[in-house]
Amino acid sequence: MVLEEKEEALIDQNGGSAQTFGAVNRTRSSWKLYLCALTVDLLLVTFGTTVAWPSAIIPKLTSNDTDVNPLKAPITTLQVSIIVSTPCFAIIFSSCVAGKLVDILGRRRMLQCCSVFLILTMTIIAFSKHVYFYYACQFVNGCILSAVLVTVPVYNNEIATEKDRSWLGCVVSLGLPIGVLISYILGAVITSFELFTLTSVIPSLLHLVLSYFIVETPMYLASKQRKREALIVLKKLRTYKNDKDVYKEYEYIEDISTNHFGKKTNIFHIFTSRTSRKSLFICIIVTFTQQISGISIILSFMVPIFTEAGAALSPNEISILTGSIQLLVVILVSLIVNKFGKRPLLLFSSFFCSISMLGIGLYFLLKSIELPVYLQLRWLPVVCVITFIISYGLGLGSIPLGYIGELFKQDLRTTGMGVAMLFGGVLVFVLDFGFPLLAEAYGIHVCMFLYGFATFSGFILLLLFLPETRGESLKSIQRIIESKTIQLKVCGKS
Template structure:
């Protein structure tokens, strides 16, 4: 501990009001979390609901902005494809900036105030979208939204993991993973109910952020963050609120474990970008990580989620795009819940391969349907259920593995000291691929039709399937040392 640290080593009962009951071990009973822990976790996850609803704006808001009816279109004229491409792609650029900066900002001001600041900022951005009457306002708002959304994803994930105990960290993490799909469904539902009022849709999507700010009073700062700043009394006070402790020795034991973990390994040599390319193991881990996230982006999932309503309105199916979007959102949420249970049963690699194959087949058949429809090759009355079948297969396939597992895998592929740098590089590539993907789709749709975009996604996914089959290792039940040995071959 630094010499100038003035943190008292004795507890003040006024600061941490816990009965003075002696205990020699941290029992399961005293590890239970208090109600304020659940309120804090819930309040943090509310931000992800708004981010998830923002992801489906191209489905629920953009059709209004492209409408010729000036009574409902706040722009007064239809949005052009190039304007749509710019709006969609600028968020990827700002997300990249956020990923590079937000972790440092969070370490500087804390998790709580980072989330509160991002919540206020996102409400302001939603308000700009609600009352904006020019496309340039949307471009600026989407640029800012990319920064805010990435920052929220970073801080909420870190915050929930740091306030959780070992026995509830897994399911709290699952709830974090479910918050974005729940936000997608939230946006789809209200987009279907209010399908001609941009202002009302934007304000409703901002409501989870507003509720987060109302609950901010109950947010407890992360004990891990406080410990890293040598703020011992505040860390102990935070732990006393987050846990149902009955004695001082238990709270001291948890604080000590956090302190030991926080300051262990600080002497490890700094890992640079170039050091990742020096060994075969780190190069292979990096390339596999990039391949996983490229496959995730280029499977067509971001486009399907964003443009689900207009895609199915154009398809001329038996159900409207709004109804299908609600079906998709509900199914997506259910599959994400299922994925948390089956990933350790079947292993990472088999699930990834099955998932990628299902995505490739479903998106290719959907592209074939649009080709038949657009070129009047055959009557589509007899195959109108095909798009619905394709989207159900795609949702299940993507949700069981290609969506959730890549983030798990990149945490397993790198050595401890290389993980932060490796994830940072993969994130940069992810943002660049995402930006190119979202910019090109509206242009490609206008130039070549819906079917060509979907067929390209299907073909790229088949290529990814072959590469994953050849290079992706199975990490189920393997220690970090064993995984490194597999990568060295």
């Protein structure tokens, strides 16, 4: 009996549930797996600090105070747009290339390179005295961060057992809110532009040191016919009942990797099969809803927005409060995702994110037309932002990164994630570049209404097309997507 038939027999023996070899044989993860996952997730912490970095530095760069502004002269609204949106512009060009480099260099080495370049670029920014250096380094940062977003979920998916994959996908999402919170806190207490910028890459420095103690993924090693190394890695990542189990799991991994890694693929292969086209369509819906919610605007322009709002709390207090809430919510999701499933959480999240954005838009509309009632509603933007952060963290902020990595076949996984990042990069670039200009020309309320209504349209699309992947093996997820009765599977219990 071939390996695939063995897997099907094991599935049948367990009541038809789509479990993989490791889950059926009660293979447990060792502490080394969690060390590896947390180490690579440190790069996502740096991603969070760099995303929130503009929120603290924009007031400095637009200041006339030469003791605060490192450029000695305030920058224009257009220059603010360029600084904030350049990383997203870079993702447009680098995401698909990053997917290929991950397969060439390996997951571990790719992440090490990302650490080195992030440390280098942020150091240059810290001591530069000309805005053009900011542009160049932000472009490089965008290229690096696209590689991080592609590589980290792939790494965690390839080292995890089926039992751990769902919550590890949520743990991946902890990096962003941790980094954002760190940036908000440091931005409130550190007045030095140079010191604040340098502290934002401390997580990357920690990753670079710890990366020498983690392993390459067994699936990548199997794809390169490095059997001995793959077996050693599996023994480090798992706790097996007996020595035979490690060889059986290796055979399972080798079957997947040799069938898929050996194929030469490019971006056009995603469109050659019905299943991969469906996977890409679902990825685009999820990415669209996540980014159009306006999270990048909230994170990047938190301080300027609430300075303009004249909210009851100071902008820095609101930033720290929302950052703390976002972190706590993502931790909560990692604990409950296996119970509630990914689909319900994403639907709940997208719906209430849209309502929250519309509430913020309403406040700024009342303020723009100078209705006296807005003076009694200064609490509204604070409540709406907190509601937005909670709603976003419950689904859109914690699930998509790991979820997208599950949808594609092994040979198209990094390429598919690269295309998803490409789409997301285009969308975030348009939002980040356009927000300061659109808000200046038409008012913040117009932006918030656009994000609110667009997010609601994303909620409708998710409701119609999003499949549940909780508890499913990577192979069974492909069968769900391929099935013509996907909607019945989606709506049923998993």
